[in-house]
Structure formats: structure tokens, C-alpha cells
Amino acid sequence: MDSQARRAAYFPGTEFNEFLFAPVGVDRHGGQLSVISALSRLDIDARAEAASLARLPGAAATAKLGALLNEVAEFPQTPNESQRIAVRLVALLPHHGVGAVRPSAPRANQPGVAGVGFATLLLFIILAMMVGALVLLVGMQISAVVGPAPPPPAATAPAPSINNVLP
Helix, strand or coil: CCHHHHHHHHHCHHHHHHHHCCCCCCCCCCCEEEHHHHHHHCCCCHHHHHHHHHHHHHHHHHHHHHHHHHCCCCCCHHHHHHHHHHHHCCCCCCCCCCCCCCCCCCCCCCCCCHHHHHHHHHHHHHHHHHHHHHHHHHHHHHHHHHHHCCCCCCCCCCCHHHHCCCC
């Protein structure tokens, strides 16, 4: 598993970062326009849209993204330019890029944040049980080597009392 897949497994949504922060071009005011800023200007949830585009076949994702880029008022371009830019950007999506990975959430066989917490708790429980067993075992060995405790000394004569001293 490569680093992008590991990061995506522990931080869902980060697999779209390369796509979302990719440069689209320069807007009318001379500022750099990224995918996330273009989608935000259209009042679209950029991560949800990236996930939606990643599920589409390549041509459909390109057509949809090209149409969205045409709607950004601050980014003047022709439909052909929008499609050319969309082809480049769609290739950055996890589902469409070369050697891409598409984890959107931790799977049962992939540890996630919750899985790490449970594994840590289980490890501590097992460790506590092993320490307890070790303490019992050492205690039994010590008593076997030392033997039973000697009985208290027997009293041979009664302790003197005041009645025994006076005539």
C-alpha cells in the first residue's frame, strides 16, 4: 500500500487533495484558480463533487467537470478549453489516474482510527493478564522455596499477674 492509500485510509477525503488543489488557470482578476476554489464559487461542496466525479466513467466525469468550469463567471474560457482542462484534471482523480487508489473509508481488513483504538485496548488487557499471571506464579514459587511459616512459639509458663505476686 502506497503512502497516498495509507493517508486516505486514516484521513478519509484526502485522496482527492491532488485533484482539488490542482491549478485550473488564472481568473479575470489575475488570481490562481484551483478546482476547490472554482467549485466553491459555484456553491458546490468540492469534496462531495470530487467523490461523485471519481465514481463516473472518465468521459462522463470530463464532460461534467468541463460544464462546471464553463459556469465559473470569473474564469473566461471556451467550451473546448474547458474540456481540455477537465481532461487533465479528471486524470488526477483517484479512480481515473494511472496507478490510482480509491479507498474512501477504512475497510474491514484495513485498520482505521477506530481499529487502532480497539487493538490498543486489547493489547493492554492481554498485557495486564500476563502481568497478573506472572505475579501469581512468582508468589507460588517463593512460598514453595521458603516453606510454610513456623508456628508461633508456645507459652510455657503463664504470665505473671498481680495476684501471684502478693501474699
